[in-house]
Amino acid sequence: MRYQSIRFLSLAVLSALSLPAIAQGIVLNNEDLRTDLNWLNQQGVIQISTSTWPLSGDEIQRALSNANIDNQVQQQVLDSVQAALSAENTTAKASLYAESDPQNVPQHFADEQKSQYQAAVEFNAGGAQWDARLRINAEKDPIIDNGHDVNVEGSYLAGKLWNQWLIAGQIPTYWGPGHDGSLIRGDASRPVYGFTMQRAEQKAFETKWLSWIGPWQYQVFAGRLDDYEAVPNTNLLGMRLTAQPLPYLELGASRTFQIDGQGQPDSLKAYWNAFIGKDNACDDNGCTGEGNASNQIAGFDARLNLQQWFKVPLSLYGQFVGEDEAGLLPSKKMYLAGIDYSSQFKNMPFQIYTEWADTRTNGEVQGISYNHHIYTDGYYQHGFPLGHAMGGDGQMYSLGGDIRFDHMNRLKGRVLLAKVNQSGLEINQAFPQKDEVKALDLTWTHYIRPNTPLKLSGWVSDSDVYGDDSGVSLGVEIPLDRSLFY
Numbered sequence: 001m002r003y004q005s006i007r008f009l010s011l012a013v014l015s016a017l018s019l020p021a022i023a024q025g026i027v028l029n030n031e032d033l034r035t036d037l038n039w040l041n042q043q044g045v046i047q048i049s050t051s052t053w054p055l056s057g058d059e060i061q062r063a064l065s066n067a068n069i070d071n072q073v074q075q076q077v078l079d080s081v082q083a084a085l086s087a088e089n090t091t092a093k094a095s096l097y098a099e100s101d102p103q104n105v106p107q108h109f110a111d112e113q114k115s116q117y118q119a120a121v122e123f124n125a126g127g128a129q130w131d132a133r134l135r136i137n138a139e140k141d142p143i144i145d146n147g148h149d150v151n152v153e154g155s156y157l158a159g160k161l162w163n164q165w166l167i168a169g170q171i172p173t174y175w176g177p178g179h180d181g182s183l184i185r186g187d188a189s190r191p192v193y194g195f196t197m198q199r200a201e202q203k204a205f206e207t208k209w210l211s212w213i214g215p216w217q218y219q220v221f222a223g224r225l226d227d228y229e230a231v232p233n234t235n236l237l238g239m240r241l242t243a244q245p246l247p248y249l250e251l252g253a254s255r256t257f258q259i260d261g262q263g264q265p266d267s268l269k270a271y272w273n274a275f276i277g278k279d280n281a282c283d284d285n286g287c288t289g290e291g292n293a294s295n296q297i298a299g300f301d302a303r304l305n306l307q308q309w310f311k312v313p314l315s316l317y318g319q320f321v322g323e324d325e326a327g328l329l330p331s332k333k334m335y336l337a338g339i340d341y342s343s344q345f346k347n348m349p350f351q352i353y354t355e356w357a358d359t360r361t362n363g364e365v366q367g368i369s370y371n372h373h374i375y376t377d378g379y380y381q382h383g384f385p386l387g388h389a390m391g392g393d394g395q396m397y398s399l400g401g402d403i404r405f406d407h408m409n410r411l412k413g414r415v416l417l418a419k420v421n422q423s424g425l426e427i428n429q430a431f432p433q434k435d436e437v438k439a440l441d442l443t444w445t446h447y448i449r450p451n452t453p454l455k456l457s458g459w460v461s462d463s464d465v466y467g468d469d470s471g472v473s474l475g476v477e478i479p480l481d482r483s484l485f486y
Contacts (some may be wrong), residue, residue, distance in 0.1 A: 013067065025131025026158050027055040029110040029172045029187055033084045034400045036077050038349055042305060042313040042342040045074050049202060049242050049250055051301065052219050053174040056165060058200040060085065073344045087451035092480040095120045099473035102143050104463055105439045106389035106396060106418055107188045108180050112170040114190055115139035131158045139303045144190050144382050146226060153191050160200055167196040173221060175240050175254045177303045177317035179353050180398050181388040183334050184254045184297055184321045185238060188380045188389035188430065192236055194223020214244040229447065231261035232378040248305040255298040259376045295372040297321055298330050313342045323368060331369055332361045352401035360392045369393055383429025391428035396418045413442035435465045451479050
């Protein structure tokens with residue numbers, strides 16, 4: 001087995017090196033990039049939706065090509081975006097990561113480190129109509145244990161036809177405007193194997209009857225959960241739609257459901273009933289069968305940019321999702337709300353935000369959120385939430401920000417208070433006990449070169465269960481010149 005693995009890796013490396021030069025296609029979850037795009041949004045420089053990940057490189061380039069630059073700082077941030085895109089598409093690169101101690105803190109957006117030690121090599125290739133990434137990760141001391149020391153998380157193959165991207169692979173998904181979590185599809189778990197489809201450019205309809213919807217995007221996903229012991233071979237399906245009917249307003253609607261798997265109905269009727277929302281049919285035999293074949297979560301989100309109204313680079317955003325249904329709307333609801341502000345200080349661009357999330361059921365601890373009577377492992381994979389990073393029956397308050405000192409250095413951080421797993425459900429392996437966590441974490445990024453980031457992070461936390469904790473981590477990405485391999 002060991003020699004077979006080595007042979008596979010060698011073939012993968014040689015194949016990737018033989019691929020042609022790349023073109024921008026799919027952009028995976030990237031916190032610094034999202035911060036910069038949001039900053040430009042709030043400054044009125046560009047108009048782009050950043051609530052649905054992965055993003056399309058076509059859409060980012062469309063937004064940048066229509067940028068309205070008023071000052072040097074705005075140009076600096078735009079240049080930072082272009083540098084990030086260039087680094088994302090480096091033909092070959094290696095990355096190393098190590099941390100002194102696993103964090104007992106809810107993960108934030110684009111936190112891709114799922115083990116204490118990780119080494120990875122990545123290859124990118126593509127053209128105008130296709131995009132591919134092969135990423136091979138070697139891990140030690142996993143935080144999320146998937147039973148493997150080597151994986152290909154972050155790898156995909158994508159093709160574009162008529163402004164539609166079809167993506168196959170194991171890539172993270174994130175739906176919503178929140179900085180520190182999404183109530184319905186976050187990236188705190190390992191990525192789910194599957195297929196994703198979305199628009200390349202979020203252009204508005206040309207017909208006058210539909211043009212009022214403004215720029216819009218959809219994303220549909222179908223995949224299979226890994227190591228879901230309660231119902232093996234459970235499928236996860238999801239769909240999201242966003243629209244910007246006004247330049248300063250974005251609206252989103254999302255829906256996911258777990259369905260199929262060992263012992264569960266897999267008929268076309270079962271899928272159709274789930275799709276139309278017929279999912280609460282019970283009889284003398286209980287709440288099972290084709291009329292109750294899935295575990296569904298649905299909800300809405302919105303972001304309002306006040307720049308156009310008051311010339312203030314500030315946005316209000318919110319999200320609510322729920323389980324079950326009453327009157328065609330979710331009845332057992334969870335909530336998220338926040339404010340973020342993007343400006344500059346002495347020619348240094350910065351963003352600050354504050355955010356609140358509540359994954360209890362209508363504000364009460366009931367053991368319902370991210371739980372189900374059939375899919376008893378809940379809305380989790382490997383015990384880690386597919387929704388908000390803290391899992392069900394929690395509350396979190398956070399204050400964070402990001403400042404770019406110059407083109408080579410930036411600092412980001414947050415303070416938070418999280419009351420996690422208040423129902424004490426064992427299905428939440430991210431936080432298996434009722435706990436209250438207070439934490440501060442900081443990350444300094446130094447760009448050795450524009451495409452070579454060195455990240456040094458440190459944190460301190462206090463937990464009612466585990467007591468005081470602190471630690472540091474170090475990560476670096478290194479581009480690999482093709483000439484090294486010849």
